[in-house]
Amino acid sequence: MNDFDIEFESMPDLEMEDVDMDMDFSAGFLEDHDNRYINPKPRKQIPDRMLKYDNAINLAKSIEIGTGSRSHVLLAGNFIMGDFIEALFVEKNIHTKRLSVSTLSMSENNIDSFKNLIDGGYIDNIDLIVSGYFFSHERNALVPYMIEELDRDDKFQMAVAGTHTKICLFETDGGKKFVIHGSANLRSSDNIEQITVEETPELYDFYKEFHDRIINDYSIINKDKRGKELWQAIVTKEEGKEERPQNQGMFQGQKAGTASKSTLRSSPRKANYHFKQFSE
Helix, strand or coil: CCCCCCCHHHCCCCCHHHCCCCCCCCHHHHHHCCCCCCCCCCCCCCCHHHCCCHHHHHHHHHCCCCCCCEEEEEECCCCCHHHHHHHHHHHCCCCEEEEEEEECCCCHHHHHHHHHHHHCCCEEEEEEEEEHHHHHHHCCCHHHHHHHHHCCCCCEEEEEECCCCCEEEEEECCCCEEEEEECCCCCCCCCCEEEEEEECHHHHHHHHHHHHHHHHHHECCCCCCCHHHHHHHHHCCCCCCCCCCCCCCCECCECCCCCCCCCCCCCCCCCCCCCCCCCC
């Protein structure tokens, strides 16, 4: 017999009527079991005054971002991760050629933060990876808004995949490579979250390879056809045809020249993982 064979004949008979499967977690149940089990405490409503950008600014001001720095941070449930990324770039006066972010979900406020960083000259390009869950729920709301606000001058790329990662990557003009990773999505969750902010080239390169592969395989913006050039080609094909305004796209909420894939590509289900050993 191998280690996984079980001889059920040798097991004692189990009378199911002696087993109480109906566990009532009421006050009476708790009293009967000497308070071994307790009911979860009711969640308190977070005051509006706690949901302010100042929390992100304070963290951005206090955190160290030198060579080899590493900070482990616990975040209250009202903390907005997207606000922190914006505040970090502004407070530390950081410039990067490319910001690469993966998140399960995000909010309109997060999109506005990315737009502020582009308009302010802090970041040149954004690669954003969102989950299939987010895309399916927001394809007629936040996704069109995101494309409208961020897909300008070929500075934005978006990919949709079955991911649950929350990673932010950027390299400064001075060559420092930063990774922000943890449990926090870009928007607040009303749960305690944790993140680590560290300057580490090895970890940056490891995660960037992962992000780049998703962007290359699952991107939804066709950058081979740029919006203005494509629209010009269409409207000037026939002489004398009136040109439509530049901001009118071929799809609602989407600029001309960008194309969404009608179906999400899927990969075979394999028990694979991507692993790299880092030296101490």
